[in-house]
Amino acid sequence: MKRTIIxxxxxxxxxxxxxxxxxxxxxxxGDGGPIKVGIYGDLSGxxxxxxxxxxxxxxxxxxxxxxxxGIGGRKIEYVIEDDQGQPAQAATVVTKLINQDxxxxxxxxxxxxxxxxxxxxxxxxxxxxxxPSSTNPRVTQVGDYIFRVCFTDDFQGAVAAKFAANTxxxxxxxxxxxxxxxxxxxxxxxxxxxxxxxxGQIVERQTYTQTDADFKGQLTAIRAANxxxxxxxxxxxxxxxxxxxxxxxxxxxxxxxxxGWDAPQLWDLGGAALNGAYMVNHYSIDDPSPAIKKFVDAYxxxxxxxxxxxxxxxxxxxMNVLADAIKRAGSTDPxxxxxxxxxxxxFAGVTGSISINENRDAVKPAVVFELRDRKFIYKETIQPSxxxxxxxxxx
Amino acid sequence: xxxxxxxxxxxxxIGSIYALIALGYTMVYGILRLINFAHGxxxxxxxxxxxxxxxxxxxxxxxxxxxxxxxLVGSMAAAAVIGMAIERFFYKPVRKYARMxxxxxxxxxxxxxxxxxxxxxxxxxxxxxxxxENKQYALFGRATIDSTQLLIFGVSVxxxxxxxxxxxxTKVGTAMRAVSFNLNSAKxxxxxxxxxxxxxxxxGSALAAAGGVLTAQYNPTIYPLxxxxxxxxxxxxxxxxxxxxIPGAVLGxxxxxxxxxxxxxxxxxxxIPSTYRDAVAFAILILVxxxxxxxxxxxxxxxKV
Numbered sequence: 022m023k024r025t026i027i028x029x030x031x032x033x034x035x036x037x038x039x040x041x042x043x044x045x046x047x048x049x050x051g052d053g054g055p056i057k058v059g060i061y062g063d064l065s066g067x068x069x070x071x072x073x074x075x076x077x078x079x080x081x082x083x084x085x086x087x088x089x090x091g092i093g094g095r096k097i098e099y100v101i102e103d104d105q106g107q108p109a110q111a112a113t114v115v116t117k118l119i120n121q122d123x124x125x126x127x128x129x130x131x132x133x134x135x136x137x138x139x140x141x142x143x144x145x146x147x148x149x150x151x152x153p154s155s156t157n158p159r160v161t162q163v164g165d166y167i168f169r170v171c172f173t174d175d176f177q178g179a180v181a182a183k184f185a186a187n188t189x190x191x192x193x194x195x196x197x198x199x200x201x202x203x204x205x206x207x208x209x210x211x212x213x214x215x216x217x218x219x220x221g222q223i224v225e226r227q228t229y230t231q232t233d234a235d236f237k238g239q240l241t242a243i244r245a246a247n248x249x250x251x252x253x254x255x256x257x258x259x260x261x262x263x264x265x266x267x268x269x270x271x272x273x274x275x276x277x278x279x280x281g282w283d284a285p286q287l288w289d290l291g292g293a294a295l296n297g298a299y300m301v302n303h304y305s306i307d308d309p310s311p312a313i314k315k316f317v318d319a320y321x322x323x324x325x326x327x328x329x330x331x332x333x334x335x336x337x338x339x340m341n342v343l344a345d346a347i348k349r350a351g352s353t354d355p356x357x358x359x360x361x362x363x364x365x366x367x368f369a370g371v372t373g374s375i376s377i378n379e380n381r382d383a384v385k386p387a388v389v390f391e392l393r394d395r396k397f398i399y400k401e402t403i404q405p406s407x408x409x410x411x412x413x414x415x416x
Numbered sequence: 417x418x419x420x421x422x423x424x425x426x427x428x429x430i431g432s433i434y435a436l437i438a439l440g441y442t443m444v445y446g447i448l449r450l451i452n453f454a455h456g457x458x459x460x461x462x463x464x465x466x467x468x469x470x471x472x473x474x475x476x477x478x479x480x481x482x483x484x485x486x487x488l489v490g491s492m493a494a495a496a497v498i499g500m501a502i503e504r505f506f507y508k509p510v511r512k513y514a515r516m517x518x519x520x521x522x523x524x525x526x527x528x529x530x531x532x533x534x535x536x537x538x539x540x541x542x543x544x545x546x547x548x549e550n551k552q553y554a555l556f557g558r559a560t561i562d563s564t565q566l567l568i569f570g571v572s573v574x575x576x577x578x579x580x581x582x583x584x585x586t587k588v589g590t591a592m593r594a595v596s597f598n599l600n601s602a603k604x605x606x607x608x609x610x611x612x613x614x615x616x617x618x619x620g621s622a623l624a625a626a627g628g629v630l631t632a633q634y635n636p637t638i639y640p641l642x643x644x645x646x647x648x649x650x651x652x653x654x655x656x657x658x659x660x661x662i663p664g665a666v667l668g669x670x671x672x673x674x675x676x677x678x679x680x681x682x683x684x685x686x687x688i689p690s691t692y693r694d695a696v697a698f699a700i701l702i703l704v705x706x707x708x709x710x711x712x713x714x715x716x717x718x719x720k721v
Contacts (some may be wrong), residue, residue, distance in 0.1 A: 069540035200691040228691050237426040238680030245419040262635050269562045289543030
């Protein structure tokens with residue numbers, strides 16, 4: 022039986038694999054020809070909203086850069102690969118981008134587990150890789166060619182914990198995490214550190230897997246522990262259902278999560294059950310700053326009225342950080358490009374000022390939202406340095 | 417105590433779904449001695465047909481019992497047709513060969529349906545609309561039962577009673593039992609065995625589709641590979657109850673559902689994390705095969721050599 026299952030699963034994987042989208046072509050790897058960027062992400066799997074947003078954000082940046090004459094006269098070409106949200110597939114497509122497409126740099130992934138699977142391939146080949154939105158600290162620890170333009174989970178988890186303790190005045194927290202996700206594990210770990218450090222208590226810890234059809238078992242156990250807040254550091258596909266089933270069990274404690282929630286499908290699955298939940302994210306599209314407004318308007322025009330989520334905004338920023346580094350390096354030579362990315366300081370991105378630190382991470386503030394009726398209502402911004410919070414201007 | 421009762425309700429809810437799917441496994445096995453591995457995928461098809469019906473006929477916008485009924489019956493009918501087609505085009509041509517051939521065919525059909533599903537629908541999960549308004553009813557303490565759970569219990573019991581009636585109180589049911597007892601003798605008695613086999617597939621597939629639509633009311637995420645793990649667990653349920661035995665499939669389904677939910681709820685107390693819920697089903701399978709291969713309600717038939 023076990024063998025049958027393994028056979029079934031592996032055969033399914035083989036047959037299901039290999040859908041890819043390709044644009045641009047030819048192009049020498051030398052310094053003269055076009056600049057080739059490889060983008061990989063989950064375009065068709067459990068977290069496909071992430072891949073699609075990454076693709077949209079990055080492509081918009083590339084179109085703008087090319088419309089402005091490219092970088093130093095060189096046009097940007099791109100190759101997009103679908104990893105279907107599977108770590109092994111992520112490693113495979115990145116190997117392909119490096120060996121077959123001979124890209125100069127790589128953008129991707131969103132889910133940390135997939136970035137962790139693919140990053141060693143980029144590191145070995147010494148091709149710079151920027152992950153727009155993988156937040157697990159271990160991703161950039163893979164090597165000196167791996168960067169990110171977002172904050173990390175030691176910060177994000179702590180922000181969630183601070184928000185729970187200070188704003189929600191929660192004393193008892195329960196955690197419901199994704200068992201196989203590095204993102205979820207990291208978030209839980211840092212949430213616990215900060216929450217217990219500030220005198221709170223973790224009253225119940227439960228996990229699930231992405232194929233679970235039912236979360237009521239976990240939620241019932243959590244309900245019995247009487248938490249003030251339930252921390253759910255997972256991805257939207259499960260979080261929506263968890264919110265629905267929590268409501269069905271009459272759970273009143275608010276759910277709290279991170280950037281993994283950010284997808285329109287969250288609302289399709291969770292609906293009104295999500296009202297009153299809180300979420301930590303990278304930026305707010307309602308932010309009145311001109312840079313964000315300009316980006317949001319351009320994105321809506323380009324993609325038929327779709328709002329750019331944080332994943333799209335970070336991909337846009339990642340591509341522009343890369344372009345900026347190529348400009349400063351004056352070359353696509355991997356070592357020079359790597360150094361230029363590492364020296365990025367105060368780059369004005371849509372999601373805030375991006376400075377790459379010695380760990381190749383960006384240090385940026387986080388925003389907390391309340392979810393209500395398919396809207397993210399801005400609550401507060403939490404700065405990375407300490408605990409100082411800026412109060413929400415209107416609610 | 418209320419938490420335990422709640423977990424039991426949770427477990428029996430998914431257990432009812434496993435039972436509905438397990439019935440299809442067990443009926444087909446009873447008649448053809450074939451483990452129809454594509455059965456879990458018929459469950460998936462049922463959910464998808466329901467999804468398109470609910471959206472196409474506008475039930476998604478306005479939840480009502482009528483909408484649910486139409487969606488449920490529609491997807492059951494569609495799945496029955498698909499089940500019959502699977503039998504006619506894949507299993508019938510290889511029926512005369514060794515049993516291993518049909519088993520491998522079944523695995524092939526399963527993979528075919530799953531990957532066709534990925535090609536046609538895409539692998540990204542879709543959100544199945546809620547067709548009934550969800551209400552909670554307090555039982556005692558903090559234990560509650562909600563309308564979706566009541567719906568799943570109600571529809572499952574109704575379908576099982578209907579199946580019981582078909583199998584034991586109708587002519588076609590008598591024929592099914594005869595074919596199950598001995599296919600060749602049944603044929604000699606003038607029973608159109610081909611028709612009975614097709615009917616069995618239709619019946620089992622319809623039950624699986626009902627399971628698909630009901631699950632989607634509980635957990636709205638549907639995707640082409642959703643039938644793999646649920647199908648396997650329903651298969652384990654059928655084996656646990658005694659494959660080929662109809663009450664056994666129901667009992668097995670409920671037991672597997674309850675067991676995995678109790679693992680989630682109480683496993684941590686004895687050091688088993690909640691994610692071992694799937695492992696529990698397969699551990700049960702191993703134990704059953706080791707100690708009671710005929711299953712809980714199955715009878716051991718001595719084969720003459």
